[in-house]
Amino acid sequence: MIKRTYDWIDERLNITPLWRDIADHEVPAHVNPATKMSAFVYCFGGLTFLIIVTQILSGMFLSMYYVPDINNAYYSVQYITNQVLLGNVVRGMHFWGASLTIIMVFLHMLRVFFTGAYKAPRELNWVVGVLLFFIVLAFGFTGYLLPWDQKAYWATSVGAQIAEQVPVLGPYIRLLLVGGSTVGALTLTRFFAIHVFFLPAALLVLLGAHFLMIRKAGIAGPM
Numbered sequence: 001m002i003k004r005t006y007d008w009i010d011e012r013l014n015i016t017p018l019w020r021d022i023a024d025h026e027v028p029a030h031v032n033p034a035t036k037m038s039a040f041v042y043c044f045g046g047l048t049f050l051i052i053v054t055q056i057l058s059g060m061f062l063s064m065y066y067v068p069d070i071n072n073a074y075y076s077v078q079y080i081t082n083q084v085l086l087g088n089v090v091r092g093m094h095f096w097g098a099s100l101t102i103i104m105v106f107l108h109m110l111r112v113f114f115t116g117a118y119k120a121p122r123e124l125n126w127v128v129g130v131l132l133f134f135i136v137l138a139f140g141f142t143g144y145l146l147p148w149d150q151k152a153y154w155a156t157s158v159g160a161q162i163a164e165q166v167p168v169l170g171p172y173i174r175l176l177l178v179g180g181s182t183v184g185a186l187t188l189t190r191f192f193a194i195h196v197f198f199l200p201a202a203l204l205v206l207l208g209a210h211f212l213m214i215r216k217a218g219i220a221g222p223m
């Protein structure tokens, strides 16, 4: 039954070559931990991607209950934590996953740096990687405000003041982030929109470019 359905779709869309291309792609020996223990460092990029997928999924479930306005945000997060079935687990995954993403992305970056994999012809992918790193940090900064508690409020106020110190452009960056003179209703909706629409869109485009470039250049050879 499953095979017949698959064949029916395949006859019309010819999907077999698409997944065979990925499934038959050979992994070189020097990146295979089964051949060489120290090759586990090559898993960091894939693990970062895996955590990002869980962040997207847990975030999608959180957004079913979270309310991005200053009167309800705090209570909606309390509701998720204390009332929603498994809400505390999903919130915990998203909360701890945020720190884990930053740790993993950093470890991946160290692997690329210390194996010299940023060198020609992969310089452009390093640049895309740096942009991805900033995106991951921006996810952390914008997400921190969303629970709308004292910690969130003051962390964002301090963050906005730090942004204001940038020469020349600082006051404009602060205004763009905060949306007014103090952190308030506009800041929360703005951070929410950035966190769930702008950053995921940028992340998916950059990840697509990152993976295409990896397939094109292949994984860098052994040291």
Ligand code: HEM
Pocket (backbone or CB within 6 Å): 041, 042, 043, 044, 045, 046, 048, 049, 052, 105, 108, 109, 111, 112, 117, 118, 122, 125, 126, 127, 128, 129, 130, 132, 133, 136, 207, 210, 214, 218, 219, 220
């Ligand atoms: C969202 C974060 C990121 C994800 C999900 C990701 C994912 C990956 C994956 C799966 C690979 C294949 C090899 C491996 O796993 O080590 C890779 C390779 C690579 N990544 Fe990333 N990456 C991210 C961020 C970065 C950052 C921050 C940098 C550097 C600033 C970077 C630079 C590179 C380079 C140059 C390669 C090619 C390495 C080689 O050919 O050996 N990536 N990335």
